[in-house]
Amino acid sequence: MLGPEDVGHRVVVRRIVGVRDNRPLYSDTLGELLEFGSDGLTVATSEGPLRVPLDRVSAAKRIPERRYGTAALERVASLAWPAPEVDRLGDWQLRAAGGWTGRGNSALPIGDPGMDLPDAIDAVRRWYAERGLPARINAPLPLARAVDVALDGRGWDRSPPVLVQTARLADLAADTPADGPPVRLDPTPTPEWLAVAAARKGGLPPEGYQLLTGPERVRFATVxxxxxxxxxARGAVVSGFLHLSLVEVAEPARRRGLAGLLTRTLAGWAARDGAHTALLQVEDHNHAAQALYARLGFTTHHSYVTRTLDETRAGSAPEPDDPTGAVSA
Incomplete structure (x- = not known):
């Protein structure tokens, strides 16, 4: 049987859901143990938190932590940062958002494109050219190493690496300070929140607003x-993951722990919503941000590079991507 020491860990609970022919009927529930008390326990499942009275628990135990592959995390991140226009090239995703942000306007080369790799690269070029956008491919490494290598020597610029990091929500939410300034969580962004995002990204077209508000479960945090x-900051819950993005602290307010406060507050909301893992992207050269996220418990899962071909600006560097960023805590 489980106990309070198992809170925050992945568990399986066999519960009684009914009786048939004088025999109990059982159902197994997998998820992260959120609460354990004398009257019952709460498990964060993929469909949200589930409360189980103790008298309905037949058996329960801790199980090994799950492991996520690069493809799964990249698809989650794509759903949490959803471009208004998404097309398919075999298994590859082609995404466009009016040019707003790198990830929103890039191909995700995971799986089989349904044609030879050189032909797939040409198809990506044509698709973005038809929309008046630079051709851009986000290549997760080492998963899409073959794509990355194939683009060498073809005139595609290569961005510095971006790190994809994860952390357990139970750890993040447990450290939320009780005496910090209030954090406002809104299901839609306020005009003030949007003004901050627009200033950071050099504007905000309608496609950008669609991208920000696209996920079903999203919160916009403000201090x-x-x-x-x-x-x-922005947080979106997709498939049990909290995707964190656009963490921004004004220069005069830095080094007061506000970036960490925003992250932990969104983690608490996501955990109550049934999520289990936090996910973010941070640039490899942003050492201050990496130090902050390391203190919060994030570790690097994999990295990706953005390859860009802008045939209207020969030799130009790719525009910056849109990882979480982070400002000094």
Whole structure:
């Protein structure tokens, strides 16, 4: 049987769901143990939190932590940052969002494109050219190493690596300070929140607003100072993952722990919503952000590079991608 020491770990619970012919009927539930008390336990499942009274528990035990592959995490991140236009090239995704952000306007080369690799690369070029956008491919490494190598020597610029990091939500939510400034969580972004995002990204077209608000479960976090936002972040829950993005702290408010406060507050919301793991992207050269996320418990799962071919600007460097960023805590 489980106990309070198992909170935060992955468990399986066999519960009684009914009786037939004087025999109990059972159902097994997998997830992360959120709460354990004298009257019952709560498990974060893929469909949300499930409360089970103790008198309905037939058996329960801790099980090994799950392991996620690169393809699964990249698809989750794509759903959490959903481009308004998505097309398919075999298993590959082609995404467009009016040019707003790198990930929103790039191909995700996971799986079989349904044709030879050189032909697939040409198809990506044509698809983005038809939309007046630079051809861009986000290549997760080492999964898409063959794609990355094939683009060498073809005129495609290569961005610095971006790290994809994860952390257990139970650990993040447990460290939420009780005495920090209030964090406002909104299901839709306020005009003030949008102004911060637009300033960071050089504008906000309608496609950008669609991307930000696209997930079914999303929250826009804000800390105010003198009626103005001094710290903002976005969190979206997809398939049990909290995807964190656009963490921003105003220069005068930095080094006060606000980035960590936003992250932990969104983690608490996501955990209550049944999520189990936090996911974010941070640039390899952003050492301050990496130090912050390391303190919060994030570790690197894999990396990706953005390959860009802008045939209207020969030799130009790719525009910056849109990882979580992070500002000094």
């Amino acid at each position: 105010y100072g003198d009626d103005e936002p001094i710290a903002t």
